[in-house]
Amino acid sequence: MTDSNSSVSQDLSAHMESLGIAARQASREIARATTAQKNSALLAAAASIENHKNILLLANAKDLDHAKASGQDAAFIDRLTIGEKGILSMAEGLRQVAALQDPVGEMRNLSYRPSGIQVGRMRVPLGVVGIIYESRPNVTADAAALCLKSGNACILRGGSEAIHSNQAIAACIHEGLKVAGLSIDIVQVLDTIDRTAVDHLITMKAHIDVIVPRGGKGLIERISKNASIPVIKHLDGVCHVFVDESANIEKAIAISMNSKTQRYGTCNTMETLLVHSAIAARFLPSITGLMREKGVELRGCAESRRHIPDMLEASEEDWFAEYLAPILAIRVVPNLDSAIDHITRYGSQHTDAIVTELHVNAMRFLREVDSSSVMINASTRFADGFEYGLGAEIGISTDKIHARGPVGLEGLTSQKYIVFGDGHVRS
Amino acid sequence: MTDSNSSVSQDLSAHMESLGIAARQASREIARATTAQKNSALLAAAASIENHKNILLLANAKDLDHAKASGQDAAFIDRLTIGEKGILSMAEGLRQVAALQDPVGEMRNLSYRPSGIQVGRMRVPLGVVGIIYESRPNVTADAAALCLKSGNACILRGGSEAIHSNQAIAACIHEGLKVAGLSIDIVQVLDTIDRTAVDHLITMKAHIDVIVPRGGKGLIERISKNASIPVIKHLDGVCHVFVDESANIEKAIAISMNSKTQRYGTCNTMETLLVHSAIAARFLPSITGLMREKGVELRGCAESRRHIPDMLEASEEDWFAEYLAPILAIRVVPNLDSAIDHITRYGSQHTDAIVTELHVNAMRFLREVDSSSVMINASTRFADGFEYGLGAEIGISTDKIHARGPVGLEGLTSQKYIVFGDGHVRS
DSSP, X not given: OOOHHHHHHHHHHHHHHHHHHHHHHHHHHHHHOOHHHHHHHXXXXXXXXXXXXXXXXXXXXXXXXXXXXXXXXXXXXXXXXXXXHHHHHHHHXXXXXHHSOOOTTOEEEEEEOTTSOEEEEEEXXXXXXXXXXXXXXXXXXXXHHHHHHTTOEEEEEOOGGGHHHHHHHHHHHHXXXXXXXXXXXXXXXXXXXXXXXXXXXXXXXXXXXXXXXXXOHHHHHHHHHHOSSOBOOOOOOOEEEEEOTTOOHXXXXXXXXXXXXXXXXXXTSEXXXXXXXXXXXXXXXXXXXXXXXXXXXXXXXXXXXXXSTTSEEOOHHHHHOOOOSSEEEEEXXXXXXXXXXXXXXXXXXXXXXXXXXOHHHHHHHHHHOOSXXXXXXXXXXXXXXXXXXXXXXXXXXXXXXXXXXXXXXXGGEEEEEEEEEEEEOOO | OOOHHHHHHHHHHHHHHHHHHHHHHHHHHHHHOOHHHHHHHHHHHHHHHHHTHHHHHHHHHHHHHHHHHTTOOHHHHHHHOOHHHHHHHHHHHHHHHHHSOOOTTOEEXXXXXXXXXXXXXXXXXXXXXXXXXXXXXXXXXXXXXXXXXXXXXXXXXXXXGGHHHHHHHHHHHHHHHHHTTOOGGGEEEOOOOXXXXXXXXXXXXXXXXXXXXXXXXXXXXXXXXXXXXXBOOOOOOOEEEEEOTTOOHHHHHHHHHHHHHSOSSSTXXXXXXXXXXXXXXXXXXXXXXXXXXXXXXXXXXHHXXXXXXXXXXXXXXHHHOOOOSSEEEEEEESSHHHHHHHHHHHOOSSEEEEEOSOHHHHHHHHHHOOSSEEEEEEXXXXXXXXXXXXXXXXXXXXXXXXXXXXXXXXXXXXXXXXXXXXXXXXX
């Protein structure tokens, strides 16, 4: 063969195929593993991470040197850095997942039917999960742990910039699997920096059951567009707080400030504040003053600028914007319906909250806003696997098929029907 | 424009786009509709079907004339025929769906978190469901009813051979929607016989949330391959009964006979009988005798032919075969593990049953067989929405993402997270 590119690409294709076959095989083993075995693997992996602290830091230093040499910015370097604290927190994360209840094998809703059979459902693993992520190496440990505990095999594809860190973490997880007498193919971490590996991963229908991309919008859009395997994802977090006519001003201020300023860069941060016109005169002066004290830039609709004239004017694009920054769009709306219409049109079905004292409005908002998390009198920042009690999350889904909202162990499982009879036949 | 084909195809594309937009719009209305409104639409549609019996029979006669003229076979004509009984049963089906509990808005698992918020989930419609089916016109009424009750808008694409019947049924459903004060766009039935309409339907990601194909394997394979929208489907029903060493012979005979001969052409009919070697000498003579009395052709492995020499020899293809006919493959296996391995390798993850008196084997089979329905001492023929108590089913899924097994109202919904607070913020 004279074309070396084509030869490389055929090699890669064969390599990916063999990883896929190994993962499918390993998925049967982990699906049948006992809770004790899975926990023992997680705890041994946590110990291994702590015991190999120096090796992990050295591997991470290699990645960091390379990133600095290639001129990456400070935020990138920050995401890539593990550090002593990162090592302890990875190990702690593995132990936390070990402490979570095992979802596999749970039997529910067993009830007798008129025919005499007893019908219910049993929770089972999905099979093989493909996870594609960017620079944070801790995702390697977190994602592997959630897949393992939920009885799934996984193929992890981290960023090429973190390849030494990810391989070092993988070695610790493999040590944990070996201690528990489990196959190391249960967690496979791609060792190639070839970018086309992702194209293989997201189309290996026979070997992978679901893809979870974690990273920037560009990555997720590209994967959703090209994947032939179901993808659990969210693209945007354009989250709203609606301050209703009947809102308690103090709660409205606390929730709005927390939703916007507790952290600017997270997907559950509020990007647009909707205010009922009947409360605007009382609410807008104080909230805009407090936002400005925190250094938040405000962009208002015409009506809100009647109250606060020195705000910038919001454009149509502002209503669609996920700023992930200290910028807030503000719109005054005439009623609850307009607020819901605004969220339906401009929102991203991630997380939306109402502040209201009126039960009927709370319940209408709850029912009619079609987002993965809908909140009454609470900060949008609560939309998170830990806060919801899932223990950890592999991601957040704004889709409706399969999983919605924060995805924890349960989102990595499915339910099969089970039937108990005693010689029963259908008549 | 001189190219009339391209003009037609652009017209169709614009037409489909406008259907999609109308469906998305209507989906908001039906998602918010009350249970009383939805039931009133269903009951009025049932009455309309009975009141327009003659119109329906006439429309059906048109389709039947055309089918006969184009030389369709008797089975095809049978599937296409509605008849007086079919009309009553469609109306009855609509009333049964009206009687089912409304899944939409159900709130579950609300519990307090340490932060003070109360977190739970609310069941919500998927949005817009696209259903693609073949010659049976009753699917128009059944599928529309299930989508409507679960709060979804739908676009139905029946076979071109049933177009007059389907349009007449659609008119009755529209009458029901009007009586309840609901938009008729909630149930849209495609009026084009252009086959490329399906290609549009399965790629309109912005307007349709899930596709449910109902029909032969060819249809389902084509749709799965080309759809860019999630598909709820099953391809094959290669179902097994495993008669374990400890099986009660009478139960084993009853279950095997029922699983194979109660109906030959259904997806939950047994296709391969697996027999533990330790029970083969006692079980095989009687079961093969009874199967033959029913006219079932038997194809056995070498070991089973030692017991019953006058069986045909099964080939490798027989283990993969979904006969949908009075043919049965029989294989003797040395133990439970071999039985599970056989099912894993050759099965289609549809429905598999074990006949055993040993608890530990029953539970291992239940856990380790990765099929949408797994049964202990019961006939595979029970794998059905009505038998499971779902009330009705829109299809059976052998996938693991979203829905698995018979899909009823619940499978046409999703769950969002809901959070109740009283001014709570994240610290």
